[in-house]
Amino acid sequence: MADQSRAIPRDRTVVRRQSRHHLGSDIVQRLALFDLDNTLIDLDAAFQVWAEEFTEEHRLGQQAVDYMIKLDRNGLPHRELFFAKVREQFKLSTSAANLWAAYRRRMPHLVECRPEVMAALAELRALGWRVGIITNGTADNQLGKIQQTGLGDAVDGYALSGIEGIRKPDTGLFEIAAKRCGTDLAEGGWMVGDHPVADVGGGHSAGLCTVWIGRGAWTGHERPPDHVVTDVMHAMDILRTVGE
Numbered sequence: 001m002a003d004q005s006r007a008i009p010r011d012r013t014v015v016r017r018q019s020r021h022h023l024g025s026d027i028v029q030r031l032a033l034f035d036l037d038n039t040l041i042d043l044d045a046a047f048q049v050w051a052e053e054f055t056e057e058h059r060l061g062q063q064a065v066d067y068m069i070k071l072d073r074n075g076l077p078h079r080e081l082f083f084a085k086v087r088e089q090f091k092l093s094t095s096a097a098n099l100w101a102a103y104r105r106r107m108p109h110l111v112e113c114r115p116e117v118m119a120a121l122a123e124l125r126a127l128g129w130r131v132g133i134i135t136n137g138t139a140d141n142q143l144g145k146i147q148q149t150g151l152g153d154a155v156d157g158y159a160l161s162g163i164e165g166i167r168k169p170d171t172g173l174f175e176i177a178a179k180r181c182g183t184d185l186a187e188g189g190w191m192v193g194d195h196p197v198a199d200v201g202g203g204h205s206a207g208l209c210t211v212w213i214g215r216g217a218w219t220g221h222e223r224p225p226d227h228v229v230t231d232v233m234h235a236m237d238i239l240r241t242v243g244e
């Protein structure tokens, strides 16, 4: 993270100056759109619990947990392909489609939104921010997660690719999310997320300032995020600061 610190300053003074530079005005529309998975909720932690349950259910052994976590993090986040591979690897009789469907039914019960994140969302809204969720994924899984965690009631609106038929980084999904929050995307705002293309690239294309929740160094995409943090709580700090 040291390299990122040098490349993209994070102290509050700089935050404020940068935000003015990007917005060209001291007046910021207080719209904050958040990605869901590994932004508002820790999907990786829930995935680990799911992998352990799945391994036990199918009597696969600890190596299977490691295999699935590696597969998830290193290139097969798309569940349809993921389950085809898992089925083949462990010679499972259940179809990949059914394994995936079971996963979507289970995951909403395994994810959590930390209380401090819920509190920070409430605080932003109390400060006059409109807060939304914008997420790619199947409707049942993403909606289930939003409802089970209580996030559905903690935000002004949300836009799910599986429902709208349009995915980040497409600006169309950002427009829908902004509208659901009672705002106009043309007035700008902020996008917070962990995906370089879907969240940061998409956010910039939509005319938003961006906060990237990074797991490593930012690597060479067209325009770097306006701010880099390692946890969504730090993004909340930035928003509160620029909204003052």
Ligand SMILES: [Mg+2]
Residues within 6 Å of the ligand: 035, 036, 037, 038, 039, 193, 194, 195
């Ligand atoms: Mg994400």
